[in-house]
Amino acid sequence: MTEEVILRTESEEETHALGVRLGLVLLGGERIGLSGELGAGKTCLVRGIAEGLGVPGDPVRSPSFTLMAIYEGGRRPLYHLDLFRLLPGALDRLALREYLYGDGIAVIEWFERLGEPLEDFLEISMTFVGADSRRLVARGHGLRYAPLLDALREAEQKRLSRRGAKKEKKYR
Numbered sequence: 531m532t533e534e535v536i537l538r539t540e541s542e543e544e545t546h547a548l549g550v551r552l553g554l555v556l557l558g559g560e561r562i563g564l565s566g567e568l569g570a571g572k573t574c575l576v577r578g579i580a581e582g583l584g585v586p587g588d589p590v591r592s593p594s595f596t597l598m599a600i601y602e603g604g605r606r607p608l609y610h611l612d613l614f615r616l617l618p619g620a621l622d623r624l625a626l627r628e629y630l631y632g633d634g635i636a637v638i639e640w641f642e643r644l645g646e647p648l649e650d651f652l653e654i655s656m657t658f659v660g661a662d663s664r665r666l667v668a669r670g671h672g673l674r675y676a677p678l679l680d681a682l683r684e685a686e687q688k689r690l691s692r693r694g695a696k697k698e699k700k701y702r
């Protein structure tokens with residue numbers, strides 16, 4: 531069964547905050563596949579996930595030149611992969627499996643380039659709506675992603691009610 535949550539963020543901070551929400555409920559063993567054009571906010575979301583997981587130190591940067599960055603020191607290891615610059619055939623899939631299907635959390639930017647479909651994962655696609663506005667669609671492939679989808683749904687409901695409250699103030 532595939533469950534879907536649609537969200538909107540209006541700033542880098544809001545996307546980061548969504549990442550933190552996800553990071554807080556991650557247990558280990560999850561995969562999160564991120565898709566979306568350059569600058570959509572994938573790395574921004576990963577930075578939030580790292581924070582939610584309690585990863586100490588410098589914030590996450592894009593690992594484009596190394597393919598993968600490992601962040602230890604949080605509740606679980608975080609494996610941040612960015613496959614944008616991947617050359618066809620260059621991926622050692624067998625070696626990657628250790629990270630994709632281990633006890634940590636694998637977050638994969640441009641996951642479509644993996645070359646083999648992920649089976650059990652949370653898919654988040656991000657699209658531009660405006661300069662600072664993004665639409666996110668989260669889909670859970672597998673039962674273990676229900677808590678993550680719940681966290682996202684709750685965050686979106688809070689955002690909408692905040693916005694509603696703001697609008698009301700304006701009209702008063």
Ligand SMILES: Nc1ncnc2c1ncn2[C@@H]1O[C@H](COP(=O)(O)OP(=O)(O)OP(=O)(O)O)[C@@H](O)[C@H]1O
Pocket residue numbers: 539540541542543544545546566567568569570571572573574575592614639661662663664
């Ligand atoms: N709502 C938003 N959410 C996230 N980032 C936003 C938002 N609005 C504006 N931005 C800006 O968009 C950029 C997102 O950059 P980021 O590196 O996270 O994108 P990316 O999807 O990882 O790109 P790439 O494919 O190059 O890795 C940042 O400069 C950020 O300030």
Ligand SMILES: [Mg+2]
Pocket residue numbers: 572573574592612639
């Ligand atoms: Mg990125």
